[in-house]
Amino acid sequence: MPTFTTRPTLTGTHGMVSSTHWLASQAAMRMLELDGNAADGAVAAGLVLQVVEPHLNGPGGDLPLIVASADDPVPRVLCGQGPAPAGATPDHFAAAGLDRVPGAGPLATAVPGATEAWLVLLRDRGTMTLAQVAAPALHYARSGHPVLERVATTIASVQELFEQEWTTSADTWLVDGAPPVPGSLLANPAWADTLERLVAEERAAGGTREQGIDAVRRAWSQGFVAQAVDEFARRPFRHPGGPVLPGVLTGADMAAFEATWEDAVTADWQGHTIAKTGPWGQGPALLQVLGMLDQLAASGTVDATDLDTVDGLHALVETWKLAMADREAWLGDSAEVPTDDLLSSTYLADRAALVGTTADRTLRPGSPGGRTPRIAAQALAVEGAGATDATGGEPTVPGARSTDPVVRSDGTARGDTCHVDVVDRWGMLVSATPSGGWLQSSPTIPSLGFALGSRLQMTWLEQGLPSSLVPGRRPRTTLTPTLVLRDGIPVLACGSPGGDQQDQWQSVFLLRHLVGGLSLQEAIDAPQLHTTSFPGSFTPRATEPGVVVAESRLGPDLLAGLRSRGHEVVDAGPWSLGRLCAVARDPGTGVLSAAANPRGMQGYAVGR
Template sequence: MNFTTRPELSGTFGMVASTHWIASATGMSILEKGGNAYDAAVATAFVLNVVEPHLNGPLGDLVGMIWPQGADTPIAVCGQGTAPAGATISHYRSEGLELVPGSGLLATVIPGAFDALMLILRDHGTMDLKDVLSPAIGYAENGHPLLPQVAGSIAGIAEFFRTEWPSSAAVWLPGGSVPKAGERFANPDLARTWTRLLSETASVADRIERIEAARACFYRGFIAEAIEDYLGQACVMDATGERRKGVLRADDMAGWEASFEPAISGSYGQWSLWKCGPWTQGPVLLQALNMLEGTGIATADPCGPDFVHTVTEALKLAFADREAYYGDPVHSDIPLSTLLSKDYAAQRRSLIGQTASLELRPGVIDGYESLARAAIARSGMAANGADGPGTGEPTMAHLTSRRGDTVHFDIVDRWGNMISATPSGGWLQSSPIIPGLGMPLNSRAQMFWLEEGLPTSLAPGRRPRTTLTPSMAQTPDGRRVAFGTPGGDQQDQWQLSFFLRLADHGMNLQESIDAPLFHTGHLQASFYPRRLKRGHLLVEPAFSTETITALRDKGHRIEVSAPWAAGRLTAVSREPDGIFKAAATPRLMQAYAIGR
């Protein structure tokens, strides 16, 4: 019997699992009112903006997957905004930059999360925008208990806010003081922004047209105007310690929309899996699973050294390919069919040895050799030194006191509609608050390289290769699972362990989440300052001493984390008999699943 911290939930009505209990309860309340999974998702996402502002915000990004009842396969949701017209390599180089900063105004792309939510609500939801936005307005206006992690994030950067980002100080330091964990915290400016949005669209009679009016209000109305007014005169300090102006303009926002697109598929044994395209890191999971087939991983002890070693080495190879070949397929030729082929996986599998690799080893694909060489060259220049103020995504990669990552939720309703989504960006650490709006901009442009000729080269209109990567899977008998986690470069690593334990070892959702987790830093980091930690392997102390010792003997450079410190997985499933199940991680003690 496997140890779990809490039961796997089961029921016949619906399930909501998210990274904050208030958001989960909000989503469930929408299901109780007759809404479907997509109505619940939009309400959940807006509340997560309020209660986890150190991890996501309305001017951030959202990557999702939806699986409407009756559809044969899921659909990907792209809420990843593109680089503005002024975001050119030459301009950033003229600013004295070699890397895109991890914070500040030049790190910003077009905000995508809001439009993605509107697209989901318009095409697949049933409720009015007011119904799904009201819970977030209530928490922003009347307050919510402040998470310790939020209080800690604000405290760690409070003096920087006071001296460099005064518009952020006005929101995050009410009365000039750092708010305390557990006290009631409100964001009245955000509440007023959403209230005005509803007011300006209230006269539109039709539900669909009101949603369209809200999209226009956000991207071509007062919100876009406030962003342009601020960026037209703001010159603020970023992660490099220098002050710079941004390049995002209202015209950039007016010309962009979120979109649906086909999900990409893969298989593992009898399972079918779906991920978003190579503009995310999603194909990493499918590549790693292809490599692991034929290694005997299915019979390895899922908490033993052979399991951890083999999974880690497969991940190193998949992430090396990510660095060489992934990017926006609208702007670059991505050899995805080769990368996801079983023949290619067999070639890559042969590189998995009995000891830890210390090399970055992308595959060499005919016609793309220069990209492999460039990835290897970049790995040799991985930056060193301490992060600057507010830098990067607050991932758990180095497990500093500023723990966090982003947010995630999975939902299934009584009709069988499913959604898995990872909202992110617009963190309180990433960029100054736009005065009057109560929300900061995102910093997703740091995914780009300031080097020509790459799938991830900075260019106007191009999507940054995001780390956001929700998942869906199905067995031949019709069991469907939606799952994901926050965590930057670690997202597909933790999801891979979760899935293998679920698929191969008979663990249920909660057992698969609670089992000890691990991840490697042996990859070109997506976030400023783009470090690569050769041979690194973080393991939770729940692994046995014998397992940890054996991994060290194999050459892994082991970092043992604090207990229960890696991953924030959540999951829901629909069984063939119509039973719904859900689970959420106990790590950080705030994610919860709710259902009946």
């Protein structure tokens, strides 16, 4: 396939940033210009993203990230995925007449972890103060930012809910009783006040930089923020489907949570080491897919890494079906996860051998280490969500999931998020995927200026599963940043919004870039595809057997070839899938590079 780029791959030696919003990218770059490092830049970008993309992430949301540096090359995961509150028990939901966690509202709230994780990153790997890195976000929250059309559209979709039920959200997000006009300045004075109070806590603490940041963390988890959350989160509000119920999150839940540093799960692939989060995220599924593709190539069955052929595309789709079936059976935080067995070469060879010449339409979890797989009964019962396709018109395949964020009038959303990657001149790389706490996910806490998240919708009330709802355990998240090392040195950070599709789109990018030799921007711009032939993570948790969603730029021959193999192909139009960010560093020359997704006219890379 001929290479094509919408923009150049940026190169330089001082620092590079790529994120899903140009203002966030520039905020991170400002920290690098002030001699901050990649961690400082990532935090500045993350705080700006909370302000300018409030429909995709917020202070009350979630955050996993991965960081490594030239002088500390072992990739480390920082988990800002909060657990289920102590009161979020299956019995509590049963007593409320619910057979599943709602897709929005206070009952779907996990302990907020994003802000805590940004603060821990700043304390442990950064060099600057909160006052310094929060300055751009505070400016936009106080003075306003040109509001995105998608923010305005999201607010319009839930306007009636806000006006009639979630009135604190109406007070925060409606302007003179109407959704904001795209391009007009939208401020959030309450969040600006909260940020200012947090910065004041840092200044009042005295002592070292680290002690000041810890004072902010205490104000968040044990002080005025936790108190406001405690007073508001258990008020009764309407949930999807009609019930008016209180939440269960308490200040004690917030006080008990700390973002934790963990070892990354890694796999060697094509001369590189790919680092992902633990099995409380979907990241290990990407490692499985890359391993299965290698097994197919080693067997001589097919060149499974060539995405310019029907064989390569078919192999990628079919291995993703197998990996996502394993995700449903084995990944989560509420039961033992046999990670080593799932990633063993013997197991992956057995799984790869299941890839046939035609599209499979079944859910086929494996038996790592001889264990018996188990899928949630409700996951097996739901097919076809009935949403329109990516073009916004009649679905080519009934029920094919939309590729853009879908927000219903009751606040239920097919999840989406944002992303930021930063590399500095000293060789530190950060890949971060903040999400949750969407403005539409839960009523806005008026004294704080943000909403809580709805991540518990990814858990099952059925017990005994890795993804069962268990108090104190993390809901399995779709958030999945990636760090790549070569010869033990970090060289690439990348990631994408997109819910269940995040790792699928990243696999296409990695194949195009690391194997196909395309530049960062060429690999991001290359046509994308993904399958939805597995249970979704978001309400209504639908499965769409055999469905492949693909950009038309793959070309009529490849699309027809996939259909001839039995795939139900949804033509998503030319530029609709994948919203990747990426930064890289050549350890031999010190040259830095960055690229960003052009789809949606929003993501940008900056650097020098």
